Amino acid sequence: MDREKLDIMRHSVSHLMAAAVKELYGDVKFAIGPTIEDGFYYDFDLGKKTLSEQDLPKIEEKMKEIAKQNLKFEREELKIADALKKVNDQPYKQELIKDLEKEGEKKVSFYKLGNIFEDLCKGPHIKSTKEIGVFKLLRVSGAYWRGDERNKMLQRIYGTAFEKQKDLDNYLKMLEEAEKRDHRKIGKEQELFLIDKTVGLGLPMWFPKGALIWRVMEEFWYQEHLKNGYELVRSPHIGSRNLWETSGHWGFFSQNMYPSLEVGQTLEDAKAAKKAEVKEEYLLKPMNCPFHVILYKARPRSYRELPLRWAECGTVYRYEKAGELSGLTRVRGFTQDDAHIICSKKQVKTELLRVADFITHMLSTFGFKDYNVYLSLRDPRNKEKYAGNDEGWEFTEKIMEEVADEKKLNYKKELGEAAFYGPKLDYKIKDCLGREWQCSTLQFDFNLPERFDMKFVNDQGKEERPYMLHRALFGSFERFIGVLIEHYAGALPLWLSPIQARIINVGSAHEKYCQEVHERLLKDGIRSELDILNETVGNKIRKAEKEKIPFILVVGDKEIAAKAVAVRKRGEGDKGPQDLEKFVDMIKKEIAEKK
């Protein structure tokens, strides 16, 4: 069954559900019942009744009962006035019809399900309930009429439907697995991060364990950048409005920017106070680029200095609608592992090849082998909507493709998907629900070099415009950690785990030796933790396993006698006793190998 047919069937199941609710609860006011990505929902006004998950089996039963009758879906068209009469006891439907009238409609359509239910609906629908495959009601929730919190709270039931039982089973299994891997859930269980309404929407804060993961990633990132010939720069989180006007962001990106911060006095205030303090305007940065450009322009640059590779883990702020935020993967404040490469034309290809290798190296070190690469090119029929000239575009698009071919990136070419400022290569990683998130990216920029009139003096002593590349390897720390958590279902690799080993005593006689083992591990920089609480060993092991700690070291009489630890390795279970020094060597080796 293709997607379109599936959606039609699901929409019909939504009507079926409404019919069942009507049969069961009598006086129901119906709102809307659309299909969504993975199924459908319907919003009901049940007066004082609040639905719970316990009500779902009963509704499902009733739906099956109705479906068995092979009722037909039949369309009927009515003039607005007649339609309003038909729904005179349905206030939400009346409101919808009036809106359609305002939009210029003369007639509206209804769909009848046998004789038991009739609904204002554009359709289309299946012919009869015979065509319904298998369905399942998933959950209930409250939902404001029209999504507006000042309106009445309605009861929403979510469900899904598939052609075959096997597909439904797979879907339910996927949901279950996804729920286990959900980085929001794991982040809470493992105390990694916190997104809290008191602080704001889309603004993650990091508990010690999460901040530790971040630091380990950042230090690795930094060392790899040093090896790859990058230098760090730093820039502030606000910049003058002028800067963002010059860069063009205030023009083309302002819907994603926070409003202007006005400080100092207005000219009028200043005049009154006879002081020179005048108004200044600042904007929270949505990108780091203009600052790097200003650093570049601080003095004349020579070809001898190129390529410059300037990196910064810069936290940027972009306004996203509240409803579009999602855990760590779509936030309002995020730290890009940004870098700008400024080079001459003849350095472009080498730099691209280096970045492509760097991305592959980075992703594979973190365990990602499976991702989709997109090469976004400009729309050749709409050349005028892009910054830069033809020569630059043709040259860079060609080279990007060459590089993608040479590096055997299994990429998809997308015409017209380039940014207005340049072509780009995006690497997208999937989360637990199969949604793709852009992480690594490599983009040319023809806009900023022009707007800021960037130059260097070439080996002929003449001024030349440099090429500028933006690139990020993680994309952002927040999103990358989010997909990492889902990728590993919370069991992060040893080198990234905030706690690498937990030491557990069998009884109080073993506490002292536990402490010694702990200090031995800390001495070599292994992130060790003691659990010498007065609980059973079994409980303490289960707790550590639930926290996905890579190594659990149990210590009793035998281990003390042998200067050993009893090792339990995550995913491999009991490995028996090991000499402490040998264990230290082994775990250090695994950490160094980024296991």
Add this chain to the structure above:
Amino acid sequence: MDREKLDIMRHSVSHLMAAAVKELYGDVKFAIGPTIEDGFYYDFDLGKKTLSEQDLPKIEEKMKEIAKQNLKFEREELKIADALKKVNDQPYKQELIKDLEKEGEKKVSFYKLGNIFEDLCKGPHIKSTKEIGVFKLLRVSGAYWRGDERNKMLQRIYGTAFEKQKDLDNYLKMLEEAEKRDHRKIGKEQELFLIDKTVGLGLPMWFPKGALIWRVMEEFWYQEHLKNGYELVRSPHIGSRNLWETSGHWGFFSQNMYPSLEVGQTLEDAKAAKKAEVKEEYLLKPMNCPFHVILYKARPRSYRELPLRWAECGTVYRYEKAGELSGLTRVRGFTQDDAHIICSKKQVKTELLRVADFITHMLSTFGFKDYNVYLSLRDPRNKEKYAGNDEGWEFTEKIMEEVADEKKLNYKKELGEAAFYGPKLDYKIKDCLGREWQCSTLQFDFNLPERFDMKFVNDQGKEERPYMLHRALFGSFERFIGVLIEHYAGALPLWLSPIQARIINVGSAHEKYCQEVHERLLKDGIRSELDILNETVGNKIRKAEKEKIPFILVVGDKEIAAKAVAVRKRGEGDKGPQDLEKFVDMIKKEIAEKK
């Protein structure tokens, strides 16, 4: 001569200078001529004439000539109307008199210098020019009338005066030395940081070398914090207005905060669009504390978890008037090396002792042995203006003093200088002009635990309010780097130097070996740089010396033959040839010892 007398004499020298300018340039309009911290200035309107440094000797000569005449300073009082008549050709003086009239003055005073100059002036003055010691005109600059850029640009001459030649000589020497050490000048010469009007006022950006110093400091800071039992946390740069209202900052600190960022739609817009997107308000953070409190409150806390030591290098934004900004030492955006210690009452003293030791360790590692410590206590006569209760204040003030005594901090007690939220211990370091800058700080906070109702469950199973300490060791990275640069006059210790060794070839035959030496150093993480440009060795050495690079390694035939490098050590000069491997061992040892 005491300070008051010195100021009076300097003010009289300012009149003397005005008299000389009048003698020399004829038609002068006089503005104002006050004393300042280290001398005086006078602002003149000279029509189209612009003064330059070359004019100063001539003016000084004329001043000396007049001073020799032993002219008297004589006071005269006039009614407003008469005063206005007297200055009918002096528009600035007229404006000043009119202002005095508006303020309710009936009479104003003038001071006559012999018969050659008379000036509207409150006085007092010395009796005659006989009492003038030695003076020196320092520089000229433009200055807007009343500091307002929409007013006319006047000519300002700065000068100073002392009782004795020796004092003037010392002062001029200090100025010269200070100019050499000025972190703004060195920051520019060494390309460490950039403060650029295009980006905004008081918002430093960091070039690669500066960002490298920062990273070295930060990594050291982090490792020391791990050793000292701290954990990292992270927080965003904006937080909801509600958060800052709860914390009280929006109430008592808003004059230093940037205005509110309103996003989303207003209620009216939302209603019109029939969507739930409603207005949210955010504020740029001036402090990190409230975020740490929210992390603390994310779940119930037990006495077993305390003390919590949560650190964050968090960049905060505080509005300061443009005129109060100063290089890196007073900025609008700065990164505090912040930490909050949350502990029980009986842990307070141990924690304080630990922080005091930590501060001393940190400051001495960076070479600061000489700083002033201030213990700020509350004003016992105004107890009601402080947050918290008597018991808390008495307990913490007593313990802070005990700790300061035990640690033999040579501190000054300041009654009434505590923050309203708690007593504090501040460590201030001097810059090249002798100005004190607060760096390390240790502060109790009775405000946030109350406002956020922070609790933990004690060993009796009862809820208890924890004690909360703020502390910073650097204070901020920006300011600390500023005072570091001045302390070392730009010659940062080896371990902090962005370039630790520069390798110079004698001729082109030595380039390859230079490259080998360079790679050998890089292999061990030594920050090495090559200078194989086609210039004389002498020039290249001078250039490296000017950049204050700790080690200059010169390579010619002899060095290649001996697998050696000819070493020049900063401050010690030519150390002769050294075996390369021995040099590597030595420099690594010095770096490890934080030399």
